[in-house]
Amino acid sequence: MKRILIVDDAATVRLYHRNILESAGYTVEEAINGIEALEKSLLKPFDLYLVDVNMPKLDGYAFLQRLRGKDMSQAPAIMVSTEAAPHDQTAAYRAGANCYLVKPVRPEQLLVHVQILLGEICS
């Protein structure tokens, strides 16, 4: 079973994403910010990351930079953000994201991107 880490400081958003992903058969863990996500990633690898941008202590960009920089994980990462401007997307890809979704994310939209990145369907 594929393992996904949700990194978001908003409890309701984590629960919303968790329900969608679990109902599609994925195993889900949660982290409240980038530091906790790094701690969890060091303990066991994840197949995919779902990462919010604005979080206390360590934001989504900085988290991905640390995750990729130390070669800790090259697993695909979806960045979810409230910001839709093109420069935000560019910054996300530069930091190491593989996909950029603007909140609020619809269940079917999230699942299709997860499946593409996990190689379960073709893009």
Added chain:
Amino acid sequence: MTEPTIKAEEFQKFREFFYRKTGIRYETSNRYFVDKRILERIVATKSGDFRSYFTLLRFQASGEELQQLTNRMTVNETYFLREEFQFQCLVNSLLPEIIIRKTDNTPIRIWSIPSSSGEEPYSIAMYLLERWPGINDWDVEIISSDIDTGILRKARIGRYSSRAVQYVPALWMRKYFKPVEDEYQICDDLREAVEFTQVNLAATADTRSYRDFDVIFCRNLLIYFDDLSRKAAAETFYDALKPGGYICLGHSESMSRISSLYQVRNFVEAILYQKPLEAR
């Protein structure tokens, strides 16, 4: 008046809040434990029901009640070799890394704060002597601090109940302790191996001369601080550590609620935090 109870949704609300504040996450299977302690605090604070109590917890300006509750939720007991895996990590993982980096013969410096009555710094000293071959080649300074001068006096005397030493191996007991009445006196060699000092972590005048540490043990202290004080403490430690120096927090504490200044390191024995090597 009916006894207060905690409903399922209230438990969910509480656990999200407590997780955000402390990093400790309770599962539904922990409900008995959690409910019992919250109910206790509802009575102690005369809140009447969960709702008023939660409002107190969330909005109280001083944050005192959150500290009280955290205290009840965590076992804050001090005894020799508590959370021993971190001492294993020290001798098996940290000290070997430190030695490789060292370019001079100055002593390796370890800071243990809070000292409490001395169990932790003395445990470190014993561990180094018993489990670290490098002790024959390297000098180590152990400095241990506390805000409370009364407890520092106790630490310097070094006399302990049988409960405090219950996990110390028999061989170490014979070597480092002497029974006195129904207690145990730690030997002078160990007493002299630890320097006890008074420090208020929140006072920059107290902490500014603490420099060049290789390892800081700060376990089960910051979890009781408010958000700003724990952040400031992490910043103080940053200046107290050498580049590449390590911080050991308590097993239920996480730097994710404190600061982003440190790198997360995963050793066989424990997750620890490291000041970046390139930091100045």
Added chain:
Amino acid sequence: MPLIIKKNSEPFFRDERKRNRDCCSLLEGLADPDPTTRRWAARDCIDCLGAAAALVGRLKVEQDISVREVIFTTLTRMGDPLAVAGLVAFLRSEDPALRNEAIEAMKQLPDEMAPILRNLLADADPDVRIFAVNILESLRHPQVEAWLLAVIDNDLHINVCSTAVDLLCEVGTEAALEPLARLKARFADEPYIQFATALALARIGQA
């Protein structure tokens, strides 16, 4: 066991701060090439006249995270109008790290933030409104629920409302029941709002 040593007789600790501790030198120290000097200057200048402006100015150019964090801590401790105004300005920063550090600092300043929150929650930029709601997350102020209810009743932007509902799951009372129901109806086609309002209503309803 001679090799664990204790040097009673020698000075254990060194105070390596190079500069004088008068305010003029401290504020100059904020621009010192050595980050350790900058951190100590940022810590020690807390009582200096003009420090808030100097710290905010430094934040705009400071690249070292460790210095930035200390500056934010000092600005939070000060909490005077100049410091608060400086923090608020960073909500418009393009740098998410700077923004989030400013938000964290403002969460610690309930009384100082209260008079300006209403304006921030009505800002023309929805991103600033979202960040203003973020400040309420841990703010220990009795008005928090009322501010959140005004947001979900009046804000047209879905993500501003979404952020507010998330917090109402924690702080909502009976007063939130009707506004939540109205929000649910207003964004009837949005799965996230449906989910989050249902959760908030359940948490309040059972309490």
